[in-house]
Amino acid sequence: MFKVKLLSHSPNPDATIAAAARLCYSSSDIESLQESISPEQAEKFVQMLAQIGHESPLEHSMFTFGIEGVSRSFLAQITRHRIASYSVQSQRYVRLESFEYVVPPAIERNPAAKARYLQAMEEDAEHYEALTRLLMEDAKRALIEKGEDEAAAARKAEKIAIEDARFVLPNACATKMVVTMNARSLLHFFSQRCCRRAQWEIRAVATEMLRQAKAVAPAVFAKAGPPCVKGPCPEGKMSCGCASEVREEFLHMGDA
Numbered sequence: 001m002f003k004v005k006l007l008s009h010s011p012n013p014d015a016t017i018a019a020a021a022r023l024c025y026s027s028s029d030i031e032s033l034q035e036s037i038s039p040e041q042a043e044k045f046v047q048m049l050a051q052i053g054h055e056s057p058l059e060h061s062m063f064t065f066g067i068e069g070v071s072r073s074f075l076a077q078i079t080r081h082r083i084a085s086y087s088v089q090s091q092r093y094v095r096l097e098s099f100e101y102v103v104p105p106a107i108e109r110n111p112a113a114k115a116r117y118l119q120a121m122e123e124d125a126e127h128y129e130a131l132t133r134l135l136m137e138d139a140k141r142a143l144i145e146k147g148e149d150e151a152a153a154a155r156k157a158e159k160i161a162i163e164d165a166r167f168v169l170p171n172a173c174a175t176k177m178v179v180t181m182n183a184r185s186l187l188h189f190f191s192q193r194c195c196r197r198a199q200w201e202i203r204a205v206a207t208e209m210l211r212q213a214k215a216v217a218p219a220v221f222a223k224a225g226p227p228c229v230k231g232p233c234p235e236g237k238m239s240c241g242c243a244s245e246v247r248e249e250f251l252h253m254g255d256a
Contacts, residue, residue, distance in 0.1 A: 002069040002102075002205055006212040013061035013183065013217040018045035021057040046219040058184035058220065063213055065179045070205060071102040073171040077202045081192075083185040088177040091166040095132070095158060098125060100174040105200065120170070127168045135161035183220050186213060194250065195226035196240040214254050225250030 010016055019034040022045065037045070049057060079086055101121050107113045139157035144150060181189060186209070192198065193206035214221040223230045228243040229250045240246070 002067065002201070002208075004205060004208040004212065005066045006209075006216065007064045007066050007178065009063045009213075009216055010061040012042075013063075014042040014046055014219040015039070016061050017049070017057045017183065017220060018042040020060045021045060021049055021054060024057075043219040047222070050223065055184050055187075058187065059182045061183040061217065061220065063181055063183065063186060063217075065209055065212075066176075067179060067205060068176040069100070069102070069174055070176075071171055071201060072169070072173050072175055073199075074102075074201050074205065075175055075177065076171075077193075077199065078177075078179065078205075081181070081185065081189050083181065084189075085180040086177055089175050091169060091173075091175075092163045093159065095162050096166075096169065096173065097129065099128070099169065101170065101172040102174055102201065103172070121172065124168055124170050128165050131165035131168060132158070132161045135164055183213075183217065186210075187221070187224055190221075190224045191227055194224075195228075195235075196242065196246060197235060197238060210250075211253055218254075223251070225253075 015034065015037050018037050018041065019030065022037070023030060049055070075088060103114070103117065107117045136154075136157045139160040140150075140153045143153035143156055148156070190206055190210050193202050194210060196203070198206070210221060210224055214224065226246060227234050229247050233239045233243045
């Protein structure tokens with residue numbers, strides 16, 4: 001099961017964004033602007049920004065998430081969102097003995113499919129370990145021939161070996177990462193990945209990220225989520241057909 005935690009964020013994100021936007025139209029100094037904005041005024045100002053499409057002030061608030069227990073398939077999808085910073089557990093430097101992996105719900109529900117899937121994961125783990133041992137032997141021998149002592153050669157050989165052994169690891173292999181996005185990028189990310197047409201894993205993670213971001217910046221993310229939250233569904237014939245249900249889910253997210 002994946003884990004998402006909002007590790008840090010800009011202080012008072014709603015107020016910071018409101019102050020940055022007001023600066024564009026004010027002769028006041030920045031500190032005075034920030035001090036003069038009440039939470040209620042910040043909320044109204046952020047709502048106005050959304051209405052007029054003035055999005056650049058949103059870039060002044062940053063959100064950093066820790067994400068664990070997701071697949072390398074998830075990693076390939078989230079890194080398509082380029083206005084972000086990523087730090088990901090490396091398969092080059094971390095040896096993945098008996099690696100953890102993600103089981104898709106459809107496979108979990110089908111006993112025959114799950115049995116085959118688990119067998120494939122076990123075989124991949126065996127291949128990974130076998131390749132690591134074989135490549136370590138070659139690398140260690142070569143390093144000793146170059147004058148390395150045996151202990152140092154063994155340490156370096158493992159790093160050399162897993163760099164190529166990792167090629168047999170599956171997309172299901174679990175990974176962990178730290179992701180930082182500004183509010184503007186997050187809103188775009190949520191619009192793409194909270195939609196029911198998004199792949200199940202990234203949709204679940206994005207929805208949890210939104211829930212946590214909305215708790216600390218309620219004005220900014222008041223209408224965040226798939227496009228149908230604040231307008232018609234853009235998917236046409238590919239629509240899930242549940243716009244009203246989805247709208248209710250996201251507009252009332254976090255309500256007591």
